[in-house]
Amino acid sequence: MEFKKYTLDNGLTIIGEINPAAKSSAVGFFVKTGSRDETKEISGVSHFLEHMIFKGTEKLSTIQVNEAFDKTGAQFNAFTSEEITVFYAAILPEYLLDITSLWIELMNPALRDDDFDIEKNVIKEEIAMYKDQPDFVVTETCRNLYFGKHPCGNSVLGSVKSIENLSAGQMRAYFSERYAPNNRMLAVAGNFEWDKICQLAVQSCSAWQKKETSRDTSDYPGAKKKKFLKKSRLARQHICLMTKAVPAQDNSRFAAHLLCSIIGDSTGSRFFWEIVDKALAEIATMHFGAMDGTGIFQTYIQCSPENSSKVMDVVNNIFTDVSEKGITEDELVKAKNKTLSALVIKNELPMGRLIDLGLNWTYLNQYRTISDDIDSIKAVTKDEILNLVKRLSLQDFTIVYLGPG
């Protein structure tokens, strides 16, 4: 494995980790933008823009974009979160330059008015579809309630209203600022020739114009709010809890991840044995959401409305117990093994590696080998987790209930 890095004059960074033993390659653009960088007026524009990237450029029609992907045989996709938009492809090494050229071309979308109008309906349908998913609704509502006016509570999809009111001109203005070369990064992993990638990027991206971009990365102190949402047609109760965790840049992030595995992994965790295995709920999980400058612990529960308060008693007891006594050595060993095995297996494939490579660079401005992460996970102690739990306050959560009553 060899790490390479080059930055163009306009601020576009290219990073690559070469693995000559790999049979495939992966390439992607990481754009440091998402719903937290939106104002209320343009809520949902980042995600909408992600769709529009595939609608073509001055040179390529939508059909030609489809055909160009098809020719290479790439497995490709994109996603938008609260703080990042990623375009990625896994591919045979012989087509890597073709697909990289294609991504570079697409990074200057035409954003045509007629494509914009058609895609608007697709986005509205996507919003409607998600509104039907109670786990999504309860999580989004909880996030919004928890973060209040902090931009990390912004909705990724936006609302039907904000999308309806959005103009192509507003999207173009957003694009021109947020997709500036100094705010995006080209990353490559797997089997490839660094010089050729660099040459291609220099040739094709040097004309991109640098822009001032910034983001509010202030930490958020946390909130303790409560909300009930009644939906009579639902059979189950959906519960989301959110509480303060550490930012993506914090060295305790590995401890935070292990803590969630111990409390709320889908198998073998405290939630599993005390809630799911006892048939109090079908689902009870806890995740660590590491963000730029802040972070959350997020718990999601699905159970019968009758079990709702019993489940919450157990959750509160688990939070209190962990906060007072910490975790056991046995729990820590299991959580480390699960986390290490998932990490190694994910990073074994260039596509999985690309994501970690890109996210580490985006959040930390740092290259970390897989071994660096393995070592950090192995080094976490029971005391470190206890200190973390004492520093944060698991019991002071914001909670949203969504169910029949």
Next chain:
Amino acid sequence: MEFKKYTLDNGLTIIGEINPAAKSSAVGFFVKTGSRDETKEISGVSHFLEHMIFKGTEKLSTIQVNEAFDKTGAQFNAFTSEEITVFYAAILPEYLLDITSLWIELMNPALRDDDFDIEKNVIKEEIAMYKDQPDFVVTETCRNLYFGKHPCGNSVLGSVKSIENLSAGQMRAYFSERYAPNNRMLAVAGNFEWDKICQLAVQSCSAWQKKETSRDTSDYPGAKKKKFLKKSRLARQHICLMTKAVPAQDNSRFAAHLLCSIIGDSTGSRFFWEIVDKALAEIATMHFGAMDGTGIFQTYIQCSPENSSKVMDVVNNIFTDVSEKGITEDELVKAKNKTLSALVIKNELPMGRLIDLGLNWTYLNQYRTISDDIDSIKAVTKDEILNLVKRLSLQDFTIVYLGPG
């Protein structure tokens, strides 16, 4: 990459492909049994038995099984199809022997009456859940109608009735025949020491008793039937088409796969451009189902009830056109690139490799390297595909419609 093979006196075969460059290992048991090996009386027993494997052995309770998996950090699961039951795990190399021991232990399940009774409810809930999924219902109905009395039409899940009537004794009898060592195989891929795996298997599996097992692998001539299923609560029309293809053992299987990619891949195919892109249907895909001694082409369409006949006109036109004129060189090149890239990326990870390794051995009794498969795909010509289409008759399909009317 080095291939190894060893067969115990009782017929248990152990195969392994060693990749010293891999960071992880994968191990699994491939049991040559599924719904096609069931009689009507025990319909669903293979899938139910797959669940029961995780319920413990004479030595291990259900909880201890869970804890044993947890300790290793393995990513594990199992699946049952019409003709195979597979138990697999991806893991860090240092835990490979532990997880292999665990699988070996689980391969002799206790099949306790009380566990059986509890799990029966889980299976019935799973059946109920699938009954809510129109794509599943239409496909299962079509498969059943197409195959008639041929066992490949048997339902994997069984019915609520067959599961209700099933006894633990019947399951034990089925287990003792179908899980005989000569009907299952232990496969390992990735980074591991062959001698240690072999030694473990010899020590722990030699006492397993060989049994007579057989399977009806007669080819099926195909059928041309039609059925309408009315479900007023559905908004969309779900359509499934099934027609004869080649068996898993046939050398034309690569051509059959490429044909499906050209006609019915989810992007860039004829279905995509002529049906999905034209907004006649949301989904229109075609798959090749390669089976032991037989095979099917399966098309699935989801559209508005009004578009149903228009979509079927287009489908028929595409089938006729391909049958008369074959495909273009451009289509073949694209399909090959997509297929090769998916193949290489899947096989790059020990877990993905394990599945192909195991299935090739199960169906072909043959070790095939990734390069063998790449070469076979590259060698397919336009003429070979045209011959295949002429030999099979795409237009003579069995069809099931499921929708509001």
